Amino acid sequence: MAATPIKLATIGCGGIARAHMNGYKAIAAKAPDLFELVAVCDSVPAAAEGYARAAAEWQGRAPRVYTRIEEMLERESLDGADICSPHYLHHTLGITCMDAGVNVMVEKPIGITIKASKKLIERSKQAGLILATAENIRRGPGPRTARWAIHDREMLGAPLQFFVQLGRYVAPNPSQLWHWRASTMLGGGGLAIDSGAHFCDTMRYLFGDVESVYGRTFSHLGRTLRRDGADVRDEREDSFVATLSFASGLVGVWAYGDSLPGHTYNSVVYYGTQGALVDPGDPFHGPRMTAELRRADGTARTMENLHREYLEALGPEGRERVFPLGLTDGFALEVYDFLTAIRDRRPPEVDGETGMKAKAIAQALYESSLRGEVVRVADVLSGKIDDYQRPIDESLGL
Numbered sequence: 001m002a003a004t005p006i007k008l009a010t011i012g013c014g015g016i017a018r019a020h021m022n023g024y025k026a027i028a029a030k031a032p033d034l035f036e037l038v039a040v041c042d043s044v045p046a047a048a049e050g051y052a053r054a055a056a057e058w059q060g061r062a063p064r065v066y067t068r069i070e071e072m073l074e075r076e077s078l079d080g081a082d083i084c085s086p087h088y089l090h091h092t093l094g095i096t097c098m099d100a101g102v103n104v105m106v107e108k109p110i111g112i113t114i115k116a117s118k119k120l121i122e123r124s125k126q127a128g129l130i131l132a133t134a135e136n137i138r139r140g141p142g143p144r145t146a147r148w149a150i151h152d153r154e155m156l157g158a159p160l161q162f163f164v165q166l167g168r169y170v171a172p173n174p175s176q177l178w179h180w181r182a183s184t185m186l187g188g189g190g191l192a193i194d195s196g197a198h199f200c201d202t203m204r205y206l207f208g209d210v211e212s213v214y215g216r217t218f219s220h221l222g223r224t225l226r227r228d229g230a231d232v233r234d235e236r237e238d239s240f241v242a243t244l245s246f247a248s249g250l251v252g253v254w255a256y257g258d259s260l261p262g263h264t265y266n267s268v269v270y271y272g273t274q275g276a277l278v279d280p281g282d283p284f285h286g287p288r289m290t291a292e293l294r295r296a297d298g299t300a301r302t303m304e305n306l307h308r309e310y311l312e313a314l315g316p317e318g319r320e321r322v323f324p325l326g327l328t329d330g331f332a333l334e335v336y337d338f339l340t341a342i343r344d345r346r347p348p349e350v351d352g353e354t355g356m357k358a359k360a361i362a363q364a365l366y367e368s369s370l371r372g373e374v375v376r377v378a379d380v381l382s383g384k385i386d387d388y389q390r391p392i393d394e395s396l397g398l
Contacts, residue, residue: 133355156272
């Protein structure tokens with residue numbers, strides 16, 4: 001007899017939730033009995049209703065719509081909840097779900113601060129429930145192949161240094177409307193912690209733990225946004241530069257700037273003792289399939305060529321484990337991992353602690369910029385250093 005489909009809810013029906021839905025749609029086409037999206041919840045009724053209509057197009061039936069999580073949890077019998085809310089709500093919504101006995105996947109960053117993240121992790125352990133971090137980048141063909149080439153095949157030799165940099169100019173738009181991401185108290189910071197959570201997770205996946213960070217963040221342009229007809233300051237950094245020192249001895253430079261006029265500069269290179277992995281991608285979402293591995297002996301291999309070799313090395317069982325159902329989209333793979341973790345009663349690949357360790361690297365960048373000194377990631381994780389986070393924690397009562 002087939003297992004009962006996992007009953008799933010999506011909480012927060014904005015932009016990233018649509019990417020998650022595309023993943024669920026792809027899974028439903030190949031494993032229609034695995035799950036059912038039974039409920040959606042958003043404080044904005046139109047957002048929840050639009051999401052439900054979109055789900056009905058591929059599911060054949062619309063999930064029930066809620067605007068209050070408490071009502072949804074009272075009325076529904078859920079196995080899992082996919083939280084795609086603003087960052088400052090990640091821990092409160094996650095804990096509320098787990099208090100109702102529901103397994104949870106939370107969009108990155110896992111919590112707006114380390115304290116918020118620890119609250120989530122502690123509750124999941126107490127309840128014996130799954131807490132997954134929604135992390136799609138490491139699961140894609142590029143990062144999976146890069147890890148295999150670096151570690152299994154040792155094609156770079158010992159990793160030495162990397163430079164992941166993008167400099168450009170994005171002109172301020174005086175008419176742009178305010179968004180919760182523009183507030184430090186609601187978003188936790190700018191791109192370093194937002195898309196940067198992807199980069200930090202991927203670097204840990206490829207190269208291991210980061211021991212320390214020395215960095216600076218900048219707001220060169222002093223952007224303002226429009227809110228209720230008035231100018232409101234955009235509190236996010238528009239540029240940052242960081243040096244990441246890994247436990248292995250690897251040192252990386254990670255830099256991004258949206259306020260640098262006159263020339264757009266993009267360079268992503270990972271160096272080892274035997275060559276370099278050169279990626280024309282961006283500073284958050286690589287290595288991409290457009291990368292090339294250039295060896296010190298003068299030979300070169302495209303990522304596409306390496307990927308074919310990687311798939312062959314995996315064999316049928318390995319391919320099904322890494323790219324189940326033939327899926328290669330990172331969003332589909334992250335939600336499939338969550339669903340099957342619930343079904344199989346196993347830990348997810350990227351659990352809460354893994355998400356927190358990645359987030360702590362970006363958090364260390366903010367702490368380093370504020371203090372003007374090198375910051376150990378362990379001191380951020382332990383709470384010894386929290387100057388940047390403390391006002392956010394206080395505003396949320398943490």
